[in-house]
Amino acid sequence: MGGAVSAGEDNDELIDNLKEAQYIRTELVEQAFRAIDRADYYLEEFKDNAYKDLAWKHGNIHLSAPCIYSEVMEALDLQPGLSFLNLGSGTGYLSSMVGLILGPFGVNHGVELHSDVIEYAKQKLDFFIKTSDSFDKFEFCEPSFVTGNCLEISPDCTQYDRVYCGAGVQKEHEDYMKNLLKVGGILVMPLEEKLTKITRTGPSAWETKKILAVSFAPLIQPNHTDSGKSRLVHLPPVAVRSLQDLARIAIRGTIKKIIHQETMSKNGNGLKNPPRFKRRRVRRRRMETIVFLDKEVFASRISNPSDDNNNCEETEDERREEEETKPSELKPDPPVNFLREKKTKAQHLQKRSSGVTLEVSRFLNAEGRHQLPFGWSQLCF
Numbered sequence: 001m002g003g004a005v006s007a008g009e010d011n012d013e014l015i016d017n018l019k020e021a022q023y024i025r026t027e028l029v030e031q032a033f034r035a036i037d038r039a040d041y042y043l044e045e046f047k048d049n050a051y052k053d054l055a056w057k058h059g060n061i062h063l064s065a066p067c068i069y070s071e072v073m074e075a076l077d078l079q080p081g082l083s084f085l086n087l088g089s090g091t092g093y094l095s096s097m098v099g100l101i102l103g104p105f106g107v108n109h110g111v112e113l114h115s116d117v118i119e120y121a122k123q124k125l126d127f128f129i130k131t132s133d134s135f136d137k138f139e140f141c142e143p144s145f146v147t148g149n150c151l152e153i154s155p156d157c158t159q160y161d162r163v164y165c166g167a168g169v170q171k172e173h174e175d176y177m178k179n180l181l182k183v184g185g186i187l188v189m190p191l192e193e194k195l196t197k198i199t200r201t202g203p204s205a206w207e208t209k210k211i212l213a214v215s216f217a218p219l220i221q222p223n224h225t226d227s228g229k230s231r232l233v234h235l236p237p238v239a240v241r242s243l244q245d246l247a248r249i250a251i252r253g254t255i256k257k258i259i260h261q262e263t264m265s266k267n268g269n270g271l272k273n274p275p276r277f278k279r280r281r282v283r284r285r286r287m288e289t290i291v292f293l294d295k296e297v298f299a300s301r302i303s304n305p306s307d308d309n310n311n312c313e314e315t316e317d318e319r320r321e322e323e324e325t326k327p328s329e330l331k332p333d334p335p336v337n338f339l340r341e342k343k344t345k346a347q348h349l350q351k352r353s354s355g356v357t358l359e360v361s362r363f364l365n366a367e368g369r370h371q372l373p374f375g376w377s378q379l380c381f
Contacts, residue, residue, distance in 0.1 A: 004067040008051040011037045014066060017053070023070040028078065032097040035134035038066065041093045041124055060114040062090050064166065068195070069094055071211055075188045075197045076162045083107035083158075083238070085180060086143070087150035087189075088166035088219075092121035095143035096128060098162075102141035104249045107160070109235050110145040111153070113220060118145050137256070139249065148233030149222050151176065157235045165189035168216040178206065190216040 005021045008014035015033045018024045024033060039050035043058060050056075056063045072094070078084070080103035086095045089110025099108045112118050125143065129135050150165065151173065159182040168190045169177060178198060181187050187198040188211075195211040241249075 004065070005053045007053065010051060011039065014038065014051040014053075018066060018070050021067070023067045023074075025074055028101050029070065029073045032073065032100045033066075033070065035100055035138065036093070036097055036128065036132070038063075038093065040127065041091045060117050061120060062166075063093060068214065069097075071195060072164055072188050073097065075195075075211055076164065076186055078102065078162060081105045082161040083182075084109070084162045084164075085160040085235070086110040086164050086166070087177075088112065089121065089143070089145055090117055090166060092125050092143060092145065094164070094166075095121075095145075096125060099141040099143055100134070100138045103139045104141060104245075105241075106141040107238055108141045108143040109160075110143050111148055111150045111233055111235070112145055113147070113149055115147045118147050121145055139253065144236045146233060146235060148231065149220065150233070151219060152222050152231060152233050153180070154232040154234050158238060159185070161185045163187045163189075165219075166216070167220075168193075168218040170218065173219065190214050 004023065005014075005017040008017055012034060015024065015030060018033070019030065024030050037050075039047045041063060042050045042056065043061070046056065046058065053066050055065045055068075076084075076098075078098060078101040080101065082102055084095075084098050084102060084107065086098070086109070089095050089112045092110065095108060095110050099106070102108055110121070112121065122145065129140075129142075157180075160180060161182055162185060163177065163180050165177060165188075171192065174191060177187055177189060178200065181198075181200045183200050183202060185200050187200070189196060189198075193213060193215065195214045197209045197211055199207045199209075201207055
């Protein structure tokens, strides 16, 4: 199987070809494929063929073509935290890619018939964890592999959100495979020479979709013992994570988040300028000066010199903000006649004080000029 896309020079070029041919369509699947080098799961003498869209088999070791794996990953609709069962897990290549998507709170189990392939898969998993940079970039759901025939799974095993079978399923085993699914779960398997996606929509309801034509080796029938009893396969229990694991996951997640933020900032994708907050304007109370000239009262507004000095910067800022917000097409306001305003103000105050008798005669001197006690000239309104 395979040959749907052209060969690549490296893993990234292989993924580019799969994307161009629409075998990889989502970002999660693309990230998983780029994170794990397909050549790492080949024997050294066969690595030259690792980036060809072809299946590879050597003894019991087997890898499906990249176009098949990408269609399987897309059809499974993987999400973080789901449970996954890989029937015929082989080298663990697919299980490891799935584990990158499931995250630390997912479940990732595999069943493989051949014990030597299980050992090979564990070696490759250990190599990935110890040497790959991708392991530090993802929250990885490490797969667990058990040896046995996938048609002999214990009936009391838990059901899964996602199930994939990597061998051709005979029609008589279709219901057996369906029963491994939770309601709402997805099963992907080769059925009658078609890669088939089956979604469990209810306790006894299913939706079936044919994806593409494939050719897989059929499932191997169980080999019963002399007593006639099959050897049941017991899948790993779903264990609750320890407090130490939860702490480790939280710490790793925090560190990765900080590193990601620093990287985004260095690349110029962070906030270049902090948000600008307008300074609150402080309105100062001004003093009214009352001046007594003979029997007339004249009032004028006189600014305190210290206020002017303190507010010069504020006035300049206000002027800039008004110029920025003012539409360019508006005409400027006419000039203000401050003398007229003062005169009007004085007349208004004179009318208000017309009914008030001011006892000021004892403060007038012989020349007719006034001498008020210190402080009386500053009256605050």
